[in-house]
Amino acid sequence: MAISPRVAAALRHRARSSARTQTDLGAPFRGLVFCRPDGRPLRPRAVLDRLRELSDEAGVPRVTVHDLRHLAATLTITAGVPLTVVSKTLRHSTLSTTANIYSHLTRQAAREAVDTIEHTLTRAEQKAERQSRQTRLRSPRDHIQRLREAVNRLRSPTRPGFCATANRPQPRAATTLRPPALQVREKPSSRKRENGLRPASKLVGTTGFEPATP
Template identity: 50%
Template sequence: MLAGEMRGVYEDRRITVAAFLQAWLAAKKEVLAPNTHAGYEACVERDLIPPFGHHRLPDLRPKHVDEWTAAQRAASRGSVTMYRAVSTLRNALNTAVRSWGLHYNPARCSVPPRPRAAERTCWSPEQAATFLRHNAEHYADRLTDLFEVMLGTGMRRGEALALHWEDVHLMDRKLYVRWTLAAIDNTTVHLRQPKTEAGRAWISLSPRVTAALHHQAALQMAAHPDGRLDGLVFTRPDGLPLRPQWVLDQLRKRTAELDLPRIGLHDLRHTAASIMIAEGIPAAVVSKTLRHATLATTINLYGHLLKDSADQAVLALAHALDRAAAGRPSRENKPAPTIRSAA
């Protein structure tokens, strides 16, 4: 107690871990996206309050967290679930430490190693083209146009489902990403702005995507009593947003009809990126097209697809050295650039 007084830490022994976590969730609701908050809430209620909620907050110790982790591992609990649970507990307790409500974070060193992300399945250009052709020949509905837009632009699922006509400029072959749609428990949907500044940007439209949007516009204008375009581009017949789970179910149904590899909606974005990289588009351009916050994000996600580009780079270097060794002039008669040391 005296040490706490000297450092300005005031531990409230009346508060339990359960009460603290619930208060932390309530405070986070104002700053988190609805689906992110729902994920935190499910984790707290399902994984954290049952084993830790009865402890007084100052009495929670690293051994409690380590014992729970060991028990979960012995029960063959999924590594992703365990990582998310302990990470959530650590983040919540960091708030208590920052607000001088705890001396230290008992979960700081107990977080399991982050599981390696599973490699996503991507379609080849032939498979993607077969899927789009199948949709056009047998369905020709709003989802046909939606899948064409997603594969032809690399838009995220929520961005495509939240696209408004006021942000589509068909004459200029451009659209602006202003909103994204998030689903909670596959029932409630929310519109919100993209998380990063890079997410709000203009996207160029290919002739294929432009044609799909023209077709979608014709469908909506024919169904609208006034022949006007307003609201969302892709909607239910009553004008409400499409549910992501229903769109995913339709994707998998139509994929199964062709016996194509089973993929998710976000894998359409990965397919678009992999095709661009396979066609020799520079990683920096792919990154801008996908609207990643940094080029490093693109490299981390698709670096394994850039091996051909790496081959081209070292071959170009070898050819330049061979020309120099043979006494032939280089392509550009320029002095080599000077590289300054960071020191």
Template identity: 65%
Template sequence: MRTAKEHGRVYRRCGCRDQHHRQLGARCPLLAEDPTHGTWNFAVDLPSPAPGRHTVRRGGYPTRESAHAALRRILEGQAAGFTADPNQTVAEYLTAWLEAKDLVLKPTTMARYRDYVTNDLIPALGDIRLDDLGYPHIAAFVQTQLAEGRGKVTVHRLVATLSSALGDAVRHHRLSANPARPTIIPRPAAAERHIWTPAEAARFLRYSHTADPLFADLVEVLIGTGLRKGEALALHWNDVHLDQHVLYVRHTLSAIDNNKLILTTPKTHSSRDWVALSPRVETALRNRSHNTASTSIQQPTEGYVFHRSDGRPPHPQYVLNHFHDLAAEAGVSRATVHDLRHLTATISITAGVPLTVVSKTLRHSTLSTTANLYSHLTAQAAHQAVDTIDHALSASTPPNPDHDRRSSRDHRATTSRRTTTS
């Protein structure tokens, strides 16, 4: 059966051969005699950047309707700008998906996706037809990875990458459902973070200001502003306005494949914002300004705020390693550089700073992000809030001996319950 040329054609053919061992294909006389002989196929001409036409032929369909459906799907995919070839393999799809993502994702994200796709997903699942990929294939992949000793966090990231790619296929109507959903391996619980006490932070800073003053200035800025490590390392002098007591976060420093350093956009849209400066942070920045001017590498109004002797920023991994070394020398507990950001939030919330202000300082995308991260602290703040209401009302209420005795008993009971719970 032939349709309009631009819409392709559907036909039946078989594998029978003549006396010269050439396939008869659609010319086999049995096709006219036996409606069950052979299989249904389609052919369609598609646009091609190369000269001449590009004809796609696919076969093996049991009925004319199934061949028509496959033809219709490939035409719809062509109209929507993506490949809907029923013979497309997972490897072909993931390769095309990476090429499309390269136009919109940050280089660091692309490097991670490319590593997962090239080194793990394609070797394990690449030969499977995309239309045939199912939940059992992905479940077997997960079990194999875990059996080979891969960590749950790594395996979760692999499956999350695959799920993201398949989710795009669903959104483009390339697939009817995402076989990686529901997730086969749930997101592992985040490792419990160890946050310094203010006393530990002060002890580290006292030691570092003597052992490595320049690095101490970096830590002062991290704690005093809540900047992420990459944001602080990407800070330029034209982002710092000491006269206005603010700095602007415009970039983040990232390492691709833990090697090549590049500047990219901040983590979220909300991250690209201004941050207020305290006198202590301003002192650290002025120390850096004097050091920059004395090196004669660059003017203190340009270039990186935190840099090596050649003017380039320090490698993020070096910063982490040196931070660990100084912490050990200072005799404080081991933490990560990112934990300093949590220390900023902890000190602020514990001191009674409103959660909305803390969220703005940390430049979280939503207030709920801050509330979820620091729910243990907001619970304490909630108790402090109702206690403040209690004290305010009590101070404004005329004395009543009977009521005061009851209130004293209730207060002791409440205090006892809180102490027991803690």
């Protein structure tokens, strides 16, 4: 069972004083933290009477031990402790028992959960609105700079992937080689054409054309 450091310190202090009492009186019961002066177990009636006396001294309405148990469960549920943990701490047989007894607290926790979600969304909307307002109220210098950039783009438009020197004719590399000489092919002159003309004896190159008449 989990206990707080405050409860652990109180139990250690009580155990030391109880051990001294049991040793002095030779009590037959050993290891009891809360007991009578002679070491015997406490009577339930004595516990209730002492609790009422403390309530009167504190000026609060009289409470019972079960009221303290209910107070502890209320504080833990209100603090946001999961209902399953509270149910195990109270030693309830089922979770529904805890939910039925403390249903009013679970409704309150559900309301608080909804309010938390609403608060979170409201803060997010307010933050987005502030950022949008800051963008609209940007300094005039920023707007002037953006206008200058737009004007510069209009003055010198450049198509994507276009290079100004890509379409220019590239100069050919100089060379010392002479072009090949024209080859003149001899043609037999014994043959005549059908029109009675004698074909030329020489042809220009490999084209088959006759040379021009001077």
